Amino acid sequence: MERGFLLVLSGPSGVGKGRVCDALRQTDADILYSISATTRPIRGGEVDGQNYFFLSEEQFLERIEEDAFLEHAHVHGNRYGTPKDFVLRNIDSGKIVILEIDVQGALQVKRNFPNGVFVFLLPPSMKELKRRITDRGTESEQQISLRMNNAREEMGFIEEYDYAVINDDLDRAVESVLSIIAAERLRVIDGRALIDYLEEEVHD
Amino acid sequence: MERGFLLVLSGPSGVGKGRVCDALRQTDADILYSISATTRPIRGGEVDGQNYFFLSEEQFLERIEEDAFLEHAHVHGNRYGTPKDFVLRNIDSGKIVILEIDVQGALQVKRNFPNGVFVFLLPPSMKELKRRITDRGTESEQQISLRMNNAREEMGFIEEYDYAVINDDLDRAVESVLSIIAAERLRVIDGRALIDYLEEEVHD
Numbered sequence: 001m002e003r004g005f006l007l008v009l010s011g012p013s014g015v016g017k018g019r020v021c022d023a024l025r026q027t028d029a030d031i032l033y034s035i036s037a038t039t040r041p042i043r044g045g046e047v048d049g050q051n052y053f054f055l056s057e058e059q060f061l062e063r064i065e066e067d068a069f070l071e072h073a074h075v076h077g078n079r080y081g082t083p084k085d086f087v088l089r090n091i092d093s094g095k096i097v098i099l100e101i102d103v104q105g106a107l108q109v110k111r112n113f114p115n116g117v118f119v120f121l122l123p124p125s126m127k128e129l130k131r132r133i134t135d136r137g138t139e140s141e142q143q144i145s146l147r148m149n150n151a152r153e154e155m156g157f158i159e160e161y162d163y164a165v166i167n168d169d170l171d172r173a174v175e176s177v178l179s180i181i182a183a184e185r186l187r188v189i190d191g192r193a194l195i196d197y198l199e200e201e202v203h204d
Numbered sequence: 205m206e207r208g209f210l211l212v213l214s215g216p217s218g219v220g221k222g223r224v225c226d227a228l229r230q231t232d233a234d235i236l237y238s239i240s241a242t243t244r245p246i247r248g249g250e251v252d253g254q255n256y257f258f259l260s261e262e263q264f265l266e267r268i269e270e271d272a273f274l275e276h277a278h279v280h281g282n283r284y285g286t287p288k289d290f291v292l293r294n295i296d297s298g299k300i301v302i303l304e305i306d307v308q309g310a311l312q313v314k315r316n317f318p319n320g321v322f323v324f325l326l327p328p329s330m331k332e333l334k335r336r337i338t339d340r341g342t343e344s345e346q347q348i349s350l351r352m353n354n355a356r357e358e359m360g361f362i363e364e365y366d367y368a369v370i371n372d373d374l375d376r377a378v379e380s381v382l383s384i385i386a387a388e389r390l391r392v393i394d395g396r397a398l399i400d401y402l403e404e405e406v407h408d
Contacts, residue, residue: 120392122398122402123402124402125402125403125404126402126403155399155402156399158392158395158398158399159392159395161392162391162392163387163390163391163392164390164391164392164395164398165390175386176386176390179383179386179387179390180386180387180390182379182380182383182384182387183367183383183384183386183387183388184387186367186368186369186380186383186384187366187367188324188362188363188365188366188367188368191362191363191368194326194362194368195359195360195362198326198327198328198329198330198359199329199330200329
């Protein structure tokens with residue numbers, strides 16, 4: 001009865017997308033995670049079709065030709081992409097598929113699949129974002145400055161998104177995403193199907 | 205920081221709009237209820253500006269001229285309307301204003317104020333709606349049949365609405381409306397304001 005959909009969770013580097021996704025995993029059985037395709041070699045312990053769909057360069061390029069990706073990118077000599085069929089198959093069966101992705105990727109997805117639900121994860125403030133990036137202790141002054149510039153540029157695309165969630169407190173951010181999921185499940189997409197359902201005699 | 209908005213809760217007669225609204229009243233201090241204007245005489249115990257805004261026929265017609273209502277109707281010789289200024293003033297200050305109204309009224313509101321959030325409350329099934337109307341024991345066979353025809357006609361407008369909530373269980377229906385409210389508070393309306401806010405040094 002309830003509709004499935006793709007939820008794209010995106011935002012600047014350092015904002016905590018991964019943590020929010022990990023926490024979401026603990027909550028609802030009806031949430032699935034999009035599995036990426038990649039050309040990078042499989043590592044020990046990884047399972048094809050579970051961690052990634054592992055493809056050869058040739059296979060990957062063939063899929064691009066077939067328009068089989070919602071988005072794809074070339075990173076440090078390896079290709080990564082979001083297979084369209086996995087997403088469509090699962091949302092057709094009423095599932096929610098979550099895709100955690102950077103802003104560039106999300107904008108590509110939006111062009112290919114505007115029916116998704118696009119959530120932008122924000123830091124509590126730019127100052128706090130800088131603190132989070134700095135506290136990692138792995139970045140030089142210059143890298144930090146570059147990351148902050150990127151973050152500001154990416155935030156300029158916020159109006160391409162449906163919702164903005166401020167990640168000040170992990171539990172609250174997860175609660176917000178769950179509210180978005182609950183609400184979007186109730187969105188009127190196919191009124192006729194809804195009416196037909198109510199005219200039926202028996203429901204579970 | 206979070207945006208205010210008008211939430212229109214509507215649906216066929218007998219579906220339980222009033223009960224859902226009453227239960228919502230118990231939950232969140234930031235929810236207000238739209239107060240109607242009417243030309244019907246004030247009754248003992250009623251307070252002007254609280255139960256209704258009581259207006260003379262002349263005042264009411266003047267307001268119609270001024271386009272001061274989101275919707276208005278003429279019922280059994282009395283006029284009823286939803287004053288626009290009460291709604292706008294409160295949503296501008298970040299409040300959620302709830303308007304419980306029949307489908308005809310909701311469609312009028314939508315023409316005048318498409319930025320509202322429109323929620324259609326549905327019965328679990330048409331059979332159950334008929335049972336609810338019949339169980340009141342106040343309606344003749346013919347009246348029940350008329351009500352069911354009206355309900356079906358009204359449900360034909362469901363695609364004018366943003367969300368559909370099935371009122372099978374009161375608590376669950378209220379929970380669903382609260383999720384819609386929580387999600388809609390996070391909707392991206394003014395990205396620039398959001399970014400400016402994050403650039404500020406200090407937040408509460």
